[in-house]
Amino acid sequence: MTRTADEIGRTETGPRPLPELGPTRAVPLPDVEDRTLASGLRVLAARRAVVPMVELRLRVPFAGDAPEHPAVAELLSATLLTGTPTRDRVAIDDELAAVGADLGVSVDPERLVVSGSGLAEGLGVVLEVLADVLVAATHPDAEVARERERLVERITVARSQPRTVAREALQRKRFGDHPITREMPTEAEVAAVTAEQVRALQAAALVPRGSILTLVGDIDPVAAIEQVEKQLAAWTSDAVAQELSAPPAPVAGDLTLVHRPGSVQSQLRLSAPALRRQDPQYAALQLANLVFGGYFSSRWMENIREDKGYTYGAHSGTEFIPGGAVLGVDTDVASDVTAAALLETRYELGRLTAVPPTAAEVDAARSYAVGSLLISLDNQGGLASTITALAADGLGIDWLRAHPARLEAVTVEQVAAAALLFFAPSAFTGVVVGDADVIGAGLRALGGISAS
Structure with missing residues (x-):
């Protein structure tokens, strides 16, 4: 006889009690071999032999001041793996597939990233292909034309x-005309790019000095670095990869109403300054953010989703940028509840500062923060990405090892202090994107709204 979920969860005397949470299981973090090669490439390698695979992350600082840089960089990333003098696109794909590997390329205003994975025994093949495209990618005219279209x-x-x-409007609101806002080129800028420009940018900017290559997997770290040194020996340049300059910190002020005619939804995007990972208050800020809106059981989520039904999802979090960090508060709501959702958002920001988090709220946030961190590191890919991000921020595996203990040590009073300092409604700026003819009057009645 089939029992229902309710029957399974009950006994004759009532509901089955939930077991107490046990101590958080530690995820042992491996030592990281760290070496900078003669070319200036920094190589980080760690053994995590849970599966016979290896994860690769190559991070190249890739900022540029030229107006055409974002468009050229996008096409460079799209065509980097499409051919060299000795391999065409098909040959590259076939060689990688033969060792269960793949590679992908992405770019943004701050960096170009080559990421991928493959069988550990095929690392030599992956590095050989990677070296070939880094040194000799030809960006064929036909491939550039195809990817441009x-x-x-x-x-x-x-x-x-x-x-x-909403993202583009928020970036302009936060950072003005700083290059960090140029996340997506225009169609006209892309259409004007030539293959010669793409090849010139590779020669000038895709360089090892200042770049970071991370390998995590079923490898011998020392031997893996020696393999990198040998196989990437031809990737050299006297130039230094260009880091993105630090943008200005967001300035608190009115939200900008961005008119999107005919929209049936509105996007609320608020932002304020935050802290880098190195700051002693970072762990307290992380927990304050979780209490506010950083996970499903947060105050803001319970208010505008569970209680009011204004949105399917709401999220707040820290975004790390060169030289600093910013808080983001994001949700999408129906046009007819835009003003109400903004009111409740401001209310929850104010409540976090006026009614500090309780010990129970902090403990729940702490358990989530530690648990989600450990889960994210319990696989090769997550660990490789985290090691790379930390290295780019001047931190190492020791910071990661110590962070669960830092979270455990944060007091309720420290979380309350971080909430007061960073979550006051007066600290935020941002944008609201929607049909101004529908939502404008209600928003303006709340105050703190200006037209774009």
Whole structure:
């Protein structure tokens, strides 16, 4: 006889009691071999032999001041793996597939990243292909033309999406005309890019000095670095990879109403300054953010999703940028509840400062923070990405090892102090994207709203 979920969870005397949470299981972190090669490439390698695979992350600082840089960089990333003098696109794919590997390339205003994974025994093949494209990618005219057309189409579609409109508006609001805002080129900028420009940018900017290559997997770290040194020996340059300069900190002020005619939803995007990982208050800020809106059981989520039903999801979190960090408070709501959702958001920000988190709230947030961190590190890919991000921020594996203990040591009073300092409604700026003819009057009645 089949029992229902309710029957399974009950006994004759009532509901089955939930067991007490046990101590958080520690995830042992491996030692990281760290060496800077003669080329200036920094190589980090760690053994995590849970599966016979290896994860690779190559991070190249890739900032540029030229107006055409974002468009050229996008096409460079799209065509880096499309051919060299000795391998065409098919040969590259076939060689990687033969060792269960793949590689992908992405770029943003701060960095170009080559990421991938493969069988550990095939690391030599992956490095050989990687070296070939880093040194000799030809960016064939036909491939550049094909990817240029695809990119124009993708940008056109993306710019029709409300989330893209909101992201671009928020970036301009936070950082003005700083290069960090140039996350997506225009269709016209992409259409004007030539293959010669792409090849010139590779020669000038895709360089090892200042770059970081991370390997995590079923490897001998010392031997893996020696293999990198040998196989990437031809990747050299006297130039230094260009780091993105630190943008200005967001300035608190009115939210900007961005008119999107005909929109049936609105995007609320608020932002304020935050802290880098190195700051002694970072752990307290992390827990304060979780209590506010950083996970499903947060105050803000319970208010505007569970209680009011204004949105399917709401999230707050820290975004790390060169030289600093910013808080982001994001949600999408129906047009007819935009003003109400903003009111409740401001209310929850104010409540976090006026009614500090309780010990129970902090303990729940702490358990979530420690648990989610350990889960994210319990696989090769998550560990490789985290090691790379920390290295770019001047931190190492020791910071990661110590962070659960830092979270455990944070007091309720320290979380309350962080909430008061960083979550006051007066500390925020941001944008609201929607149909101004529908939502404008209600928003303006709340105050603190200006037109774009």
